[in-house]
Structures are given as C-alpha cells and as structure tokens.
Amino acid sequence: MSFVRGAAEGISRFVVRHASPGSKEWAAGLAREADFIESDWKALTWSLGGVRVLFHYREAPVRSMAELTKAAEKYAETQRHRFGTTNAIWITNLIQTLTWSIEFFVARSWQARLGYSLLVLGYLPLTVYSLMQSRREFDVPDRFDPAGMIRYYKAGLERVTSLFAPSFLIYAYSYTLIPVGLGIVFWRYHWSLLFDLFWVGVAALSFQKRQSNLRRLEQVDAVLSDRR
C-alpha cells in the first residue's frame, strides 16, 4: 500500500471514529467508497472531503418506535436528574442580578449606571425563568408510561424550537441586553471584546442546537405519523 493510500485510509478511519452518532453511518459509507477509487490521490481527496462530516454534530436518528421510546426515556431521565444543574443556574443568575444591582447603586457615571441597569434587566428575567424551570422536573411522567414519556419528549422539543415560546423570547431578550450592558460597562478595556466573542459563540451554539432539535422533532413526527 502506498503512503498516499495509507493516509487516505487513516483519515477515513479518523472521520468514522470521531463522527457524531447521527453521522457515523454516513462516515462509514463514505470511508468504504474510498476502497473503490483506483487512483491513490483521488482516494486521498475523497477522504479529505469526508472530514466535513465532522463539522456538523448530529444526534443518532430516530427512525422507529423503539428508537423513539428509547430517546424519550433518555430525555425524561435527564429531566429527572437535572435538579442540581437547574438550581446552580438560577442561583448563578440570582448572584449576577444582585451583584449588578449593587454596582448600579454605587456607580458614579451615568454611562456605568446605564450599563449596570441593562445587566440587571437582562439577568432578572433569566433568574425568574431558571427558577421556574428548576421546579419543572416534577412534571416528568412515570418510568412505566412510555406513551406519556413520548408526549413529554415531543412537547419539550416543540417548546425549545418554537420562536414564540416564553423560553426563546426570554433568552433572546436577555442575551441581547447582557452583551450590550457588558459592552457599556467595560468599553474602556480591550479585553471586553472577549465578551462579544463569547456571546457570538453562545448565539452560534444556540442556533446549532435549535437546528438539531428541529431535525429531531421532524423525525419524531414522522415516526408517529407512520404509526397512525
């Protein structure tokens, strides 16, 4: 085997190993095709093209009732055990709200006051919403109720993908005010650009997650409509 062919195989193996659960089958299919390409260099470019599969995270697809039940159980289980995480989130948000409120009262310039007020206005609804979310785990259906868990899972997906859901509106509102507030408060410092980068990253990740949830919701709907 030539060095180039070996490199092509190595790249394909790497892609298959590191592909997300929903892309693994595709990565394996793509890697297998390289065996049927006669030219070593063409096989190498084929394998290099396959690296693109790694750029998009895809959850394992839901194509049957059994897979849907399993995904719904997994979702319900994470909701049951997220008590500690959601508590940590609302307490962190509360600390932020209180900290920026104190800063608002001790600030001397109108500019600083404006920045701190935007931060308080941004964090306050997040605190209330995350506190309400932390109490939601009691709605999780019983482990022996698969139909209830599927309904719960579907409702959860619909909630996080809807552009009119309270969660989306609150996050959109807060995640607009907070970066603006931070920008006003720390405008003198060059490192304040890091805040902007951080929020751009958060926005990109949220968009990616929403796309993934939309795909999952489509799969759930398709499985349920096949069953009817």
Next chain:
Amino acid sequence: MKMRRSPQTTLVLAEFLKSAQEWRYGYDLSRDTGLKSGTLYPILMRLAEHRLLETSWETTEEGRPPRHLYRLTQEGLRYAREQVSSVPVAASGEPAFEGMGL
C-alpha cells in the same frame, strides 16, 4: 424544517432521477455529478433527514465490509421531479439539465 435549495442539490436530484428505482453508490454519484465528497455527502444526509432518500448496506464479498447505497423514496422522487422541472432556463436558452434524460 425546509430543505435548502441549491444548484448542487438539484444536480444530485437530477442524477437520481436518471435511474429512479436503482440503488446508487456514493462514489458513482460523485463522479457523475462532479461533486466532491465534502459537498455530496452533506446533501445526501439532508435528503435522508427529510425522508427524501433511503439508504441501505450492500454486502459485496464475504468478509469484506458492506457498501452504502442510496435511492430516492417515493416522496423524494416527487420532490426531485418538482425541483428539477422548476430549474430556471439558462442564459443560453437551454434548461440547465438538458441532455440528462429528464
């Protein structure tokens, strides 16, 4: 979620329509459409996500790993015909997919 329309996607759909009922290999599709694997596979994955494409594994020889095969579903065939027929006529006055047996 809507399927993103792009010239490359239409090209892939047109290629599938040439032999609507046949299973196709990824490399053959790439060769026939001129698309690189990095362009072709994301398109195939999106088509499959929208249930427009079905996949299968074909065992070639005993002991050798199987090959991945692709074919449009009935819904995919309908969608492909719609998309390919709505391709705007090129500046030359000929449809962009002229001569593809469509």
